[in-house]
Amino acid sequence: MENEQKQVLDMLQRPFRLPTRKEEDHPIVFEVGTRVAGSQPPPQPLALARSIPRGTVFSIFVKSHRLAAKELCDYFMETSSVTELKQRVDEMQGLVNESLFIFALSFVIIRKPEMRHLRLPSIVEIFPSMFVPVTTVSEMEHEAKKSTPDQEIIVTEYGPEFSSTHLKPEHRVAYWREDFGINSHHWHWHLVYPVDLGVSRDRKGELFFYMHQQMLARYDMDRLSVGLNRVQKLSNWRIPIPDGYFPKLTINNSGQTWGSRQDNTLIQEYKREEFGLLPFDVSTLELWHRRIMDAIHQGYLINRDDNLTRLTDNVKPPEKRGIDLLGDIVEADSYFSLNSLFYGDLHNMGHVIISAAHDPDNAHRENLGVMSQTATAMRDPVFYRWHKYIDDIFQEYKLTQPPYTAEELSLSSVEVVSVAVESRGQKNQLITGWSTRDFEASRGLDFNADKPVIVRLTHLNHHPFVYSIKVVNSGSVSKEVTVRIFMAPKLNERGVEMNFMEQRLFWAEMDRFTHDLKPGPNHILRSSTSSSITNSNDFTFRDLEKQPNPGEPDAPENTLFNFCGCGWPQHMLLPRGKQEGMSFELFVMVTDWSQDKVAQPDGACSCSAAASFCGILDALYPDAQPMGFPFDRRPLPMLLNRHVERTSDLTRLSNIAMQDITITFTNAKITQ
DSSP states (O other), rough: OOOHHHHHHHHHGGGOOOOOOOTTTTOOOOOSSOOOTOOOOOOSSHHHHHTTOOSSSSOSHHHHHHHHHHHHHHHHHHSSHHHHHHHHHHTTTTTHHHHHHHHHHHHHHHHHHHGGOOOOOOOOHHHHTSSSSSHHHHHHHHHHHHHOTSSEEEEEEEOOOOOOOTSSSGGGHHHHOOHHHHHHHHHHHHHOSSSSOOOOOTTTTHHHHHHHHHHHHHHHHHHHHOOOOOOOOOOOTSSSOOOOBOOOBSTTTTSOOOOOOOOOOOOBBOOOOTOOOBOOOOOHHHHHHHHHHHHHHEEEEEEESSSSOOSOOOOOOSSSSSSHHHHHHHHOTTTTTTTTTHHHHHHHHHHHHTTOOOOOOOOOOOOOGGSSSSSGGGGHHOOOOOHHHHHHHHHHHHTSSOOOOOOHHOTTEEEEEEEEEEEEESSEEEEEEEEEEEEEEEEEGGOOOOOOOEEEEEEEOOOOOEEEEEEEESSSSSSEEEEEEEESSSBOSOOOOOOHHHHHGGGGEEEEEEEEEOOOEEEEEEGGGGGGSSSOOOOOHHHHHHHHOTTTTTOOOTTOOOOOOEEEGGGGSSSOOTTTEEEEEEEEEEEEHHHHOOOTTTOOOOTTTTHHHOOOOOSSOOOSSSSSTTTSSSOSSOTTTTTTOSGGGGGGGEEEEEEEEEEEEEEEOOOO
């Protein structure tokens, strides 16, 4: 039988080929203008999946597109083998939207137990045009045409500076917003946690809040690194959006361009007809916003039966925490939202109305902007302003929750003596710079070349480092603990040391792991490459073609990459820092694993990679504490008879320690 992995790799390249037409098939007709009466093709199955034209935008933020995705996913999920799946893929070849096709096929490979030994290549190689500007694509095509017979490979380099000039301050963080790894992560996360597909994941709503909050924290750290202020929320939708965005990308390798937004564009009433959406404007968003805020301050939600559901985090499983209920409502998954008709579709429709701001009635027949697609949305500066607004809703709720008590924060039998990071022989000094990564663009774009066409992408990177944590267990027996590591900038935009409440939303989780403390002194060494938020495995087509089949000698043991592939890119673990050095604080907290652990169901899969951001496949989220603990709530009013003004005040607890570190940006090449 043909190698199953090779069959999958072949299927992932299928949507870009037109089907081979048989004589008895309905003729392929390319029309311009009005269709002649009576020339409609006969009705076909999977009408919803076929309703989205090829070469156009597929958006999970649009309800009709989510229904189309569910129809195609269900059709593929009915298969029981890769061979049967391939038959259905052959059937749908060239008939459905390319992005929808890849979404559905990837969805199935991740979720079907018999296919979990298969791996997905990077979305960058499947859709190069979502990551590389059209000018670079044209350059690659030109190089392919003029290549000589002795050339074994064609390489085109592309840096991060194409979206605008330095006349626009926001361009200083273009390297971050347009990073291939960050955008791949966002696409993969929404594949693992899709909306309206009936996928039930433990603490899905809470993770929607936490993952996006952490992205904002990291974005703000890089903004400070380049002299920008923290991102401001997009809360007033009746004034123009000051920053425009011109993506210079094409959709689904079709040649069609994404819509562009001019500076100072006003969000207007959405009246486009192509998605079956009724006209709506910002007053609808404002209505949903008021209802959600009322629920937060009243302390309860109104479900579909008009009953009240308490909104609090002080509950125990299987009852959902308030933050989880709130996340389901804000993201508006109709399967899990307590009342999607009443609380609306705030997050998703915000993406839609912003992505249509440049052509709200489709009068100019412009495509939606990049905010409509998970693989491209993070490139646009307005994404962060929109999600800052969304995050403020969650923060409003979090501030209604009681502070953690000293008992909840402390672990009296454990003392964290010291914390440090070490890299290349330097202590508490970390270095960032630039690296490159090669992707084979010719897998997703047809250059009519008989040799690989490579795009070499420049990205931020850092030298690997090691956490060195010295801990004393004063007990007489070993104790299993959770080690929680966070990092935040020490100074704000004005160069002033931040108080607890100002710094609270800056704390970015760096790692979280369990460790067995023996009685007495312990020295914990933990590599940055083992982080619980990152995914270092990013396979290309070429990588996967070289790997042996599962069960064969030397076959990779990690059979869960597709799920674990949902992770923050390892090369973006650290913020950029400054060339003169930038001060950050490292926070380490040790908690009792007996209080943190979660009883997993029998036969639950194990996947440690990126569990902080992506959970565990077919299992419960591996931490009983609220996500972001201990920074998800306001500080304890009185701690050991003193007010908590700064985060460093928490170090009066023996199980918490902090360390000043410096991150220096070299603006030079980083080699691992």
